[in-house]
Amino acid sequence: MDTAERLIESAQQLLWERGYVGTSPKAIQQRAGAGQGSMYHHFRGKPDLAEAAMRRSAAQLRAQAEAVLAVGDSATARLGGYLERERDPLRGCRVGRMAMDPDVIASDELRRPVEETFAWLRDRLAEIVAEGVAAGELRAGLDPSDTAAAIAAVVQGGYVLARAAGSREPFDAAVRGAVALLAAARA
Amino acid sequence: MDTAERLIESAQQLLWERGYVGTSPKAIQQRAGAGQGSMYHHFRGKPDLAEAAMRRSAAQLRAQAEAVLAVGDSATARLGGYLERERDPLRGCRVGRMAMDPDVIASDELRRPVEETFAWLRDRLAEIVAEGVAAGELRAGLDPSDTAAAIAAVVQGGYVLARAAGSREPFDAAVRGAVALLAAARA
């Protein structure tokens, strides 16, 4: 693996663990086993490297989500599969976490990968809800876009509850609660 | 208002805007119009002042939530009132935001106010769900604790979606989605 690659992966890890504000170029270099000059040769600076790392993480997350969302023979099963997908709640979401970072939100370049990821996720979830409604599986009155936003929010909020509690339990409870509410919305 | 008070309020604002890692003692002092020595006279350091500020914010949030949760003549109305309470989604939750901060999570003292706030909120929401079930308003099978966690998560996750999008719209959509799912779970 070359140096640029190691820098990106180290940045991905540190952004996940400590966020953008809490991650220094120096820490990235040390984890990657690279010197100062090496990093500034491959990237223009911290924002540039962070953007590359965030785009990478966003692409990986999307691939994982798509893999889960494609499986299941009913809308409820596919949405449930997304909600119950194996996660590590105490680590949080590597993309969603960035949305709480002031410097990320203040920069269009840095915010864009986060924005695109959630726009895609909401659309994808809404498609599945709409299919469930069309198939007569879910109630006719259920708004696909609103339901999708609620499902995505339960996962992101579950991370907050888990980290606040220092335990994965609230995350699992929120997922169970959401699955039960979806079950109640069957036609 | 005395200096200690101004320091706490300034710290509350900055922690909300920039998180713990992104907030420096110097920035707090400047916003409060106080010097270095003044801050270190009233507080032992950044963690001490941050803890005071977070406890204050937690108490305020709890009072606001309790005020909303006490109003309404049915469980659905009270839970809906909590979900639809007036908020500024782009600012995020001043308590929930702290859960994403690595230094807050690493310190028991700093994490405790966050933990206590969400433990209280989940209990309070679960009580209301349980009352709704007992009254025959909500389905008998609905688990109060899981449903409460899902509701709290929708709000916290809604903030993430809104900040990612740079717009309050996803927050409002998630709330509408959650309200609709709760309506579907009526007995």
Place this chain on the structure above:
DNA sequence: GTCTATAGCTTGATAGAC
């Protein structure tokens, strides 16, 4: 491409005058 040296600034805290 990678390294070391250096720069100028900020951080979080302490010292000591008033």
Place this chain on the structure above:
DNA sequence: GTCTATCAAGCTATAGAC
């Protein structure tokens, strides 16, 4: 109680040798 001065360490970036 509040102020200014000072500190060692860390931050982000640039320069220039190799």
